[in-house]
Structure formats: C-alpha cells, structure tokens
Amino acid sequence: MSRETGWYSNVHPVLRIVSFVIFSLFLALGNPAQLVAAAMIVVLLFATAGRDSIAGLWKTLLRMRWFLLSILIIYAWMTPGPPLFPTPDYSAWLPTTTGLIEGVRRLLALALIVAAVHWLLFVTPQHQLVSALYWLALPARLLGISRERVAVRVALILRRVVQVQELVERQVKQAGVSKGDVRGYAKVSAGLVEQVIVRAEHTPCESVEIAVSDRPPLWQWIWPALLTTLLMLTGGLATL
The missing domain is CATH 1.10.20 (Histone, subunit A)
Structure with missing residues (x-):
C-alpha cells in the first residue's frame, strides 16, 4: 500500500500531529494499560502503512539500541527495591525488581513514541x-x-x-x-x-516556500478526541 493512498491520507496533517502529541503525553505517564493500548494502536498503524514503514522502523530502533539499553541499565541498577535474585552476598550488585519493571515500562514507552514519530514522518510528506x-x-x-x-x-x-x-x-x-x-x-x-x-x-542562500495549510475540517477533530477518550478510559479501567 502506498503511503499516499491509505485511510490516513484523508486525515488532515494538522490533526495527525495533534494526535501524535496526545499519544506521546499519555505514554509519558507510563500506565501499563495505556502502554498496551498504545502498542495495539501502533501495530494497527504500521499494518496499514505497509512493509516499507516497518523496515524503516526496525533500522531506527537498531540505531538506538545502545541508548535504549543504557536506559534499562540505569533504571535496573539505580532504582531502590528488592534485588532480582535473593543472594545476600551480591544483592548490592544486582538489579532490582522494581528497577527492571520501571525500566521496561520506560523503554516500551520510548520505543512506542519513536514508532509513532516514524509513522508520522512516513505517511506525511x-x-x-x-x-x-x-x-x-x-x-x-x-x-x-x-x-x-x-x-x-x-x-x-x-x-x-x-x-x-x-x-x-x-x-x-x-x-x-x-x-x-x-x-x-x-x-x-x-x-x-x-x-x-x-x-x-x-552554501548560498536559498528561498524556502511554505504552503499555508487550510483549516482542518471540523468533523475530523473527532480523531484526536477518540484517541484521548480511548487512552483515558484505558487508564481509568486500570485503576479499578
């Protein structure tokens, strides 16, 4: 499927960016239920965008692998909590269970935000x-x-x-x-x-032409509204 012919091609670029900002703000909270919902949304987006988008995302994540690993290590070893293995002699040198859980959550949130950025840039000229x-x-x-x-x-x-x-x-x-x-x-x-x-x-000075975007159709604001509602409900259900 071409990036210009998917269902998202009918969504105004302004609302794609607004939806991305909302998506990232909720992920910053690190709620496990919202992370699962966000992961499902990302999978759906890339499934409709085609294989080229997935290949590009994989390359991007590979380039960030050491940065992502460093985040996991910092959280695992620097967060107070019970050690991963009950070994009194080496407990001070082991990662904590709390740190590993928090590190994985932050890692997943960051990876999902990177995926959302990649998708946005892929489908938006x-x-x-x-x-x-x-x-x-x-x-x-x-x-x-x-x-x-x-x-x-x-x-x-x-x-x-x-x-x-x-x-x-x-x-x-x-x-x-x-x-x-x-x-x-x-x-x-x-x-x-x-x-x-x-x-x-x-490099000589060059002119840059910027096309002024038209106002997004009023009815299309339902997309960021639906996204906000979905993530809020997901977070609310997790607290019940």
Missing part, C-alpha cells in the same frame, strides 16, 4: 508537515515568536538531514568501515563534521 507546523505555530505570536521563522527552520532541517544522511553513507562506504570498528567510525565522524561546516559556510 515534508511539505505537508511544514505547512501543518506553520498552522499550529499560530499561538507563538503571543510570545513574540515568528511562526514563519519556525516553519522555515523546520523545513531547512528536514532538507539538510536527508543530505547529511546521504553524505554519511557515502563516506562510510568510501572508508570501508566495518561494523564494530569504533576507530573507523570516529575518523569518519571527524571528517564529516569538517565537511558539514565547510558546506554550511559555502
């Missing part, structure tokens, strides 16, 4: 994303922030990220760096920083 952010940044005027600058910076970041990714892949291939070669990656990284700085200094 860049021009729609920037246009939606421009529309959502309207209240920023009250704080004296120009929403035009916000939208332009987001557009430039998205454009440059793709270029930097291509540059990284090219340099790694040319250097012949193998997996696990920390020194090789360090040398490539040092060279990449210099190249990025040089490119930034010599």
Whole structure:
C-alpha cells in the first residue's frame, strides 16, 4: 500500500500531529494499560502503512539500541527495591525488581513514541508537515515568536538531514568501515563534521516556500478526541 493512498491520507496533517502529541503525553505517564493500548494502536498503524514503514522502523530502533539499553541499565541498577535474585552476598550488585519493571515500562514507552514519530514522518510528506507546523505555530505570536521563522527552520532541517544522511553513507562506504570498528567510525565522524561546516559556510542562500495549510475540517477533530477518550478510559479501567 502506498503511503499516499491509505485511510490516513484523508486525515488532515494538522490533526495527525495533534494526535501524535496526545499519544506521546499519555505514554509519558507510563500506565501499563495505556502502554498496551498504545502498542495495539501502533501495530494497527504500521499494518496499514505497509512493509516499507516497518523496515524503516526496525533500522531506527537498531540505531538506538545502545541508548535504549543504557536506559534499562540505569533504571535496573539505580532504582531502590528488592534485588532480582535473593543472594545476600551480591544483592548490592544486582538489579532490582522494581528497577527492571520501571525500566521496561520506560523503554516500551520510548520505543512506542519513536514508532509513532516514524509513522508520522512516513505517511506525511515534508511539505505537508511544514505547512501543518506553520498552522499550529499560530499561538507563538503571543510570545513574540515568528511562526514563519519556525516553519522555515523546520523545513531547512528536514532538507539538510536527508543530505547529511546521504553524505554519511557515502563516506562510510568510501572508508570501508566495518561494523564494530569504533576507530573507523570516529575518523569518519571527524571528517564529516569538517565537511558539514565547510558546506554550511559555502552554501548560498536559498528561498524556502511554505504552503499555508487550510483549516482542518471540523468533523475530523473527532480523531484526536477518540484517541484521548480511548487512552483515558484505558487508564481509568486500570485503576479499578
């Protein structure tokens, strides 16, 4: 299924972003029942988005594996509680049961948020994303922030990220760096920083066009409302 032809293609980009924010806020609470409900939602979204979206998510999670593992280790060893195994001689060196449970919950919440971000970027073209952010940044005027600058910076970041990714892949291939070669990656990284700085200094100014997003249809606000209701009911049932 193409990313432009799914059921989500009819949902306004502004409401996709609003739904993502609501989704992330509930996950930050770490309620187990809400985590299960969120996981089911993510599975449904990726099942309708196609295999390409799943493959991209897997690559993203693999790149974050050491970061995710470090979070689990910090929670497991730094959270007070009963040790995982009843061994008095080594209990101080063992992870705690409370820490492992809390670490897994935080790990799952973070992985689900990453999955939601990946899905949002996969099904929403860049021009729609920037246009939606421009529309959502309207209240920023009250704080004296120009929403035009916000939208332009987001557009430039998205454009440059793709270029930097291509540059990284090219340099790694040319250097012949193998997996696990920390020194090789360090040398490539040092060279990449210099190249990025040089490119930034010599890149001419370019114009950025931002399409002003139309107002989301009133009836489509039912999507974030339904999501909020579902997650609130799930959290409420867990406390009964």
